[in-house]
Amino acid sequence: MSSILEINNLSLSFGGVKALQDVSFRVPENTVTTVIGPNGAGKTSLFNCISGFYKPQQGTIRYQGEVLAGVKPPVRAAMGLARTFQNIALFRGMTVLDNIKLGAHVHMKSGLLGSLAYFGAARREEMAVRSHVEQHIIDFLEIDHIRRQPVASLSYGLQKRVELARALAMRPKVLMLDEPVAGMNREEKEDMARFILDIREEWGVTVLMVEHDMGMVMDISDHIAVLNFGQVITEGLPEEVQKNPQVIEAYLGTSDMDSLRKKLNPEQEVA
């Protein structure tokens, strides 16, 4: 299977803090690929590098074979890299419908004069976006009852769903989801898992996800990369990752103090 996204030797540091060290992994096309790891492992930093919000000091990100360095975030969005955010980043001054339509921004062309007059091509374009959003996104995500509401009035689970809708309106090739089910109840989680699988199957979108809910990660992922202290420990199929001793150690810790010392101070010989 070919990779739509390839991360090669990526390093990012803030002053002395190394957020990512020599991170390499690949996202096979049309899969659900999940990045897992303990808090502070660098997962969101990795997403921010892919979005173009952080500039890594070393390494490359290849998207559809093309190196992304120097490409500005809005251009990346237009190329088909869409994402949702860990702490919901909806626009609180707009309704659900306007938030979703905003996602289609990069695929629209009308200029200022057309907008002022709301006439001709500008008007037709707005109508086309509205009908696409209504028929393919609002219907699919089952949020038609809230389309007129301001986003601030919605429950957490629904806000996450609206954020997913907005990302879908960007017509992504790679959809990056930063903790899509955090803080949700069981039913909302099941709904979200079903949406993610449908998006991959029906829309042919590659999903790259960061998530802590191991039950869901193991259920729906095709490929998993494990990050700890800014480094990739392993990547592979869910069942391989589950058995990997280093992963178990990263998540559950270890009782073996020697190995822990070695891990923290690899250069220093343990007496």
Added chain:
Amino acid sequence: MRIGDAKQSYEADEAILTSSTQKIWFALFLFALLLFPFVADAYLLYLGCLVGIAVISTTGLNILTGFTGLISLGQAGFMGVGGYTVAWLSANTGLPFPVTLLLAGLLAAAVGILVGLPSLRVKGLYLAIATLAASVFLHFIFAEWESVTGGMGGLSLEPAHLFGLTFQSDFGMYFIIVPLAVLMVLAAKNVFRTRIGRAFIAIRDRDISAEILGINLLHYKLMSFALSSFYAGVAGGLFAYFFRVVTPESFPLSMSIFYLAAVIVGGMGNLLGGILGAAFMTLIPEALKLLTAALTPFYPNAPIFMSPMLEIIFGALIVGFLIFEPHGLAEIWHRIRRFFSLWPFKN
């Protein structure tokens, strides 16, 4: 949800006026605007023109500050650019008013883009200071570039003209100012039905995620500055035609604060709020003067007592609105509408 309000098409659903009640009220409002100059006395007509100019400028500043979240203290400066452009063009070219006003708006927009350049880096109070600097700079140019602006003495203008018609009186100017105000507010409303308006609001609410969602921040911030200054330029041009003279003191810094206050009192990010705020800020000082005059027969000392109080009462009213109605006058309007939307079945 309202009953009997189902729409057959998305177009009908996204119209500005969606129900027949709204259409009827809007038509009545336009009719009242048309009728007003025929029944109003000279003083009311004068106030009507002033409110019209203030509505245009406030709507412009609302686009920038209320919708895009960029605080500007440069509005009076941009209006000055418009005013001087019209004054200079009418003295030197004899172009008709639609052309001079358009050029006034465009030149103000160009200046607005220049002033807006720092907005990519600075926000909030820092941007307010940057635009304040620009407005001081513009004031300096108005006062010192004598060959063009006439220095401290300013420029006086011929009345606005088109196809041999001249608009000398307030009555004539009303028919330029008010239709233009209606058109420009509707155009602003249109902007917020399209991708550009959504981009502005997105920048205000969360600029970083807006950028990751594909909005080029510099492009849209400058577009907001340009649009806002265009409105200011046209308002300034109308101001020049209305008073038939422009001096550096026609566009003082306090005018920028006046418009910022109008946006805040009316309701930031709400076009109706801008209109109400403009009317409030223009009319309340006049209403207070009328109140003084009405009190004089009963308390002969009223003018002596009231005239220094006017500013204080005006200020207290603004503070009162900010405390009791932080979403502005528009929110009061919405509350009244909500009440009547189900009236008389629910109260």
